[in-house]
Amino acid sequence: MKKHNFSAGPCILPKEVLLKASEAVMDFNGSGLSLVEISHRSKDFVAVMENARSLALELLDLKDKGYKALFLQGGASLEFLMVAYNLLEKKAGYLNTGTWSDKAIKEAKLFGDVVEVGSSKDEKFTYIPKEYSVPSDLDYLHITSNNTIYGTQFKKFPKTDCPLVCDMSSDIFSRTMDFSQFDLIYAGAQKNMGPAGTTLVIVKEDILGQVSRKIPSMLDYQVHIAKDSMFNTPSVFAVYTSMLTLEWLKNLGGIAAIEEVNEKKARLLYSEIDLNPVFKGYANIEDRSLMNATFNITDEVLKSTFDTMLKEAGINGLNGHRSVGGYRASMYNALSLESVGVLVDVMSEMERKG
């Protein structure tokens, strides 16, 4: 039976990417050797790393604009710490829009003063704060563009005089925008790029080197830049698979092309959520995420029937995050419109039964 994978991450990747990646595990570039058993310093792997870094900048339209792309390790969670290590001298601002920003704030507090410029904690992170003012003396302002757990997403970004840092883990490469409004973007690979194990960091070089503390080499962006993202052994499989996904996206027509599909998928699902009395959306309508749609079932008695119907339709990964409950449909780039159609059919069938 065909599976429809709505998992929040690690999550669905394009089939052709998985196929090519699995071929490379057995025989990389016809060398007779596996991708995972050759030196990361070999000509073939250095080319992979260079291509992956270059594609990332190209797709975001950040080439020749003073940015560097790095593929690091430690997940987005290590970036919570590295951002502050590298940029926080006195005071940083954070917009708190959920669990992930909360975690980033906790790490930053180890390095200096942290101001919560805005927060949606009062309403269980169902919305994106809009009424706030950014202090003029910040070293940087940090935001989380898409809140994977609560299903909210920034549609407009704050204008700042200080560097703007964005955790884009769950919506990078999914929608068009002017990416040059950010000075540092980071994203764990395991949503729109590849398997877990590498984190893409895009950083404008001129914001670095301004803190007075000593930074351990592995946590220093400048060290990774100087070594072309090969200071230590990179996560070769995750970087290679990410490169394949970025190539897949480029061949589709880039971010603008996938954005059209992502908008169609989100429109289809949200209109079902809004019209079907069995379900209720979680997030504020204007702040809804195109990537993670969160919703509840209005009558808990119907839950086990719905869960059985989901299983019978081959739908996987629809449970909400354990901290929120309910349901969450993650519609990352590789998920087809057809899969969303299958989910919507099950939801309307549920209405007939309910």
Ligand SMILES: Cc1ncc(COP(=O)(O)O)c(C=O)c1O
């Ligand atoms: C927005 C966001 N930030 C950070 C993280 C943490 O990422 P990692 O597990 O790669 O550290 C996640 C994980 O889902 C996330 O969705």
